[in-house]
């Protein structure tokens with residue numbers, strides 16, 4: 001007990017070992033894996049990135065027209081790089097930049113609306129699949 005108290009007291013006068021980020025900026029090490037970036041022109045909308053993302057930080061919304069809309073949540077992302085590894089067009093459609101994210105604790109509204117968006121994406125897929133199925137059935141009955 002006495003030894004641990006003594007150790008704690010001594011530590012009060014030692015230099016701080018941790019970095020007070022985000023109050024003070026940090027120097028990024030080489031090879032730092034930061035925010036995911038997306039290039040819509042190269043994307044083939046295979047959804048592989050969405051499927052492999054552990055926390056669900058990438059979502060595609062399915063529009064009625066057939067187009068898909070990409071969304072990325074940097075506050076959910078754990079920077080694992082799985083999406084980039086799964087992407088058939090790495091460095092063109094998806095890549096891990098050296099841009100660092102500010103912690104969600106200092107951002108107002110981080111994640112706000114994301115879970116509603118997740119529901120909307122799921123619903124849009126279901127509706128799109130149902131509409132395609134209905135159109136197929138109708139085509140068959142007209143043949």
Ligand code: SF4
Nearest residue numbers: 053077078080081083
């Ligand atoms: S880096 Fe990992 S957590 Fe971030 S979007 Fe890609 S797969 Fe998801």
Ligand code: SF4
Nearest residue numbers: 043044046047049087
């Ligand atoms: S894995 Fe790559 S090509 Fe496929 S949807 Fe994601 S970004 Fe687009």
